[in-house]
Amino acid sequence: xxxxxxxxxxxxxxxxxxxxxxxxxxxxxxxxxxxxxxxxxxxxxxxxxxxxxxxxxxxxxxxxxxxxxxxxxxxxxxxxxxxxxxxxxxxxxxxxxxxxxxxxxxxxxxxxxxxxxxxxxxxxxxxxxxxxxxxxxxxxxxxxxxxxxxxxxxxxxxxxx
Amino acid sequence: xxxxxxxxxxxxxxxxxxxxxxxxxxxxxxxxxxxxxxxxxxxxxxxxxxxxxxxxxxxxxxxxxxxxxxxxxxxxxxxxxxxxxxxxxxxxxxxxxxxxxxxxxxxxxxxxxxx
Numbered sequence: 001x002x003x004x005x006x007x008x009x010x011x012x013x014x015x016x017x018x019x020x021x022x023x024x025x026x027x028x029x030x031x032x033x034x035x036x037x038x039x040x041x042x043x044x045x046x047x048x049x050x051x052x053x054x055x056x057x058x059x060x061x062x063x064x065x066x067x068x069x070x071x072x073x074x075x076x077x078x079x080x081x082x083x084x085x086x087x088x089x090x091x092x093x094x095x096x097x098x099x100x101x102x103x104x105x106x107x108x109x110x111x112x113x114x115x116x117x118x119x120x121x122x123x124x125x126x127x128x129x130x131x132x133x134x135x136x137x138x139x140x141x142x143x144x145x146x147x148x149x150x151x152x153x154x155x156x157x158x159x160x161x
Numbered sequence: 162x163x164x165x166x167x168x169x170x171x172x173x174x175x176x177x178x179x180x181x182x183x184x185x186x187x188x189x190x191x192x193x194x195x196x197x198x199x200x201x202x203x204x205x206x207x208x209x210x211x212x213x214x215x216x217x218x219x220x221x222x223x224x225x226x227x228x229x230x231x232x233x234x235x236x237x238x239x240x241x242x243x244x245x246x247x248x249x250x251x252x253x254x255x256x257x258x259x260x261x262x263x264x265x266x267x268x269x270x271x272x273x274x275x276x
Contacts, residue, residue, distance in 0.1 A: 015245065019256050023263040031259060031266075041258040044251060105171075105248075122252070126171040 015124040025111040025118040029087035032109065033057050043067045047075065057084060063092065079107075087111060094124070170237040173217035178202075179210050186220060186233040193229045 021028055031037045035052040043050035047067040054064040058081065065077045076097040083091035090109040105126055112119040173179055182196055197207040211231060214220045221232050 015249065017249075017252055017256070019260075021260060021263055023267060027263060027266060028259075031263060037262070037266075041262040042255055044254055045258070120256075124248070126175060 014126070015122075017120075017122040017124070019120045021118040021120060023118055024116055025113040026087045028111050028118045028120065029090075032090060033084075033086075038065065043077075046070075057081060059084065082106070169217040170219065170241055173213050173219055174241070176210065176213075178207075179214055182207070182210060182214065182231075183219060183233065183238075186231055190230055190232045193231065196231060 035055045039052045051066045061081045067075045078095050079093040081092045094105045094107050108123045110121045197204045218237050
């Protein structure tokens with residue numbers, strides 16, 4: 001009943017995760033955003049305790065959680081906080097050092113409180129700089145710029161009149 | 162190396178037209194003209210999307226008689242699938258542990274959780 005639901009819609013490169021927690025959302029928020037709490041639940045148990053090396057909770061602030069595998073290899077999960085709206089929404093990038101850039105994957109965590117319980121939803125979106133570059137190259141950006149230029153001209157005309 | 166490949170693949174997959182093209186190619190080989198048909202866009206516009214998919218290693222293009230044909234290249238999609246699988250496993254474990262931890266916190270003191 002209290003299990004996680006996972007959905008990977010075929011039409012979009014996103015992963016949606018939902019889960020209900022028997023706790024008020026301000027507590028869930030703290031668990032997500034305070035280092036002493038994060039280290040208690042984050043990470044694969046097979047790799048022991050997670051070390052919260054950095055958790056700079058502010059827009060563009062970075063986070064870094066490290067785990068040590070039984071063979072001694074260190075796995076560093078890294079990212080940047082993009083949006084912090086306590087206690088309902090947290091947006092951050094997610095990456096594993098050495099495997100992909102931290103800008104590729106964006107996690108949006110939302111916390112809704114219903115009758116003292118927290119309905120948690122995470123949407124993981126695969127974004128990329130290459131794609132935005134691709135948009136510029138394909139001329140979509142030029143079209144948007146043209147509209148803005150026309151608006152500027154119109155506004156300038158109105159102001160002059 | 163690996164991060165560049167993944168970024169390219171994610172980038173290629175982040176556009177709905179390109180995902181639709183891949184979905185069509187998953188059924189089997191198709192010419193550029195056949196691929197363009199369901200879309201309200203020129204063959205040239207579709208060719209640009211196909212170029213992005215080709216650069217990401219998601220499709221192969223080859224000429225036969227006077228037509229250009231495309232086929233799906235499954236390798237990069239399998240890498241994404243592996244990554245997504247590992248990611249989901251991590252979060253599955255995370256959320257199970259968070260559930261336990263939240264219960265533990267509330268047994269101590271719901272107002273001022275301590276570590």
